[in-house]
Amino acid sequence: MPEHVATSDRTRLVREPQRAVYDRELIYKILDEGFVCHVGFTADGQTFVIPTMYARVGDALYFHGSAASRMLRGVSTGLNVCITVTLADGLVLARSVFNHSMNYRSAVALGNATIVDEAKEKLDALRAFTEKIMPGRWNDARQPNEKELRATSILRLPLTEISAKVRTGGVEDDAEDYALPVWAGVVPLRLVADAPLRDERCDPALPTPAYAADFRSREG
Template sequence: MLSTTSRTTLGRGKKRARTSRDDLYAVLDAGLICHLGVVVDGYPMVIPTGYGRIGDTLYLHGSTGAASLRAGGSGGEICVTVTHLDGIVLARSVFNHSVNYRSAMIYGRPRLVEDPEERLAGLRALTEQLAPGQWDAARPPTRKELAATTVLALSLEEASVKIRQGPPVDDEEDYALPVWAGVLPLRTSWGVPEPDPAMTADLAVPEHISSRIVAIQ
């Protein structure tokens, strides 16, 4: 079960809350980018960035010179969110318009990952989240590159999940209005891979990449 702290207990839209940890994993595993919220020099900052999950730990990374990563690694509280927009919900009244979505929010104090093996495992998880199979296909990071990279580990202990699916919900008296109502589904698909013009050899698209392509009808 997910945590029930004051920060993860929903005050509004309680029926959209999910309490299963499996729902949290599903939202995170389906995502590509998260938003990292930190406080830097007294000011809030929200950064879109990649992430990866291993069990109940979320890994984030960035340059050692990044203010957001320095703030996150200094022991302060951070907030990470992942959101999937699944559709626009059009109601008969403007007030009842909504969106179908899946979202996760994680709070906590991340720790700076210093163990070499965990650092590599975290970076692998980040890479595989974006492109499964790419870690083994590409050159691994050098010692110099690793020294220039900060890796943070955030526990998934304090997290909440909120999901809205389905048709619009209108006021009873509005159902008789001659206004179209329904859902405009939103789907994201991969396009055709575009090879780097700087490639020195005529290489075919690797199977781990081509297998993700959805045929364009």
């Protein structure tokens, strides 16, 4: 049985409720596939949205705070944030412009983010950032020393108030539009990687690791 997340007025979808997902497992799958999130917060009366890297560890989402020093002001009591992860899956070309759409999966987490002070938890979060994208990289690379750990700002958001919105499938046209001689269909989208570019100072004798050579996407 999928665990359904309790909805609140803030996470319940008003628009297009048929696209709503409140199944925790499905929401986590979206969070685990993406690696760039958009963090929204308000400072001095202005809303900011900043992209940063993140990883889920259990029922918490960890994200880099260094990208946004603004968000760290007064964060000891917790900073109200909205974190959104969006995966673009396809362009939906209907016969009418009005019914054009996009296939996508988008997860949203609301709550108070707090700074991670504990070295072990910070290290676990950094490992998760690395390993979710490039499994094996953590052990290959030089791991953070104490000074680097101190210089790294990581924030934690408990995944309590979460939801997702998903559109999949094909074209949906108005009944009378199906007779139009207009090509209709879906153009699938995918994030892929090209061949890795070796750093010029990297010994040519070092083999390219599989996680870099074969990286495509979380789906690929």
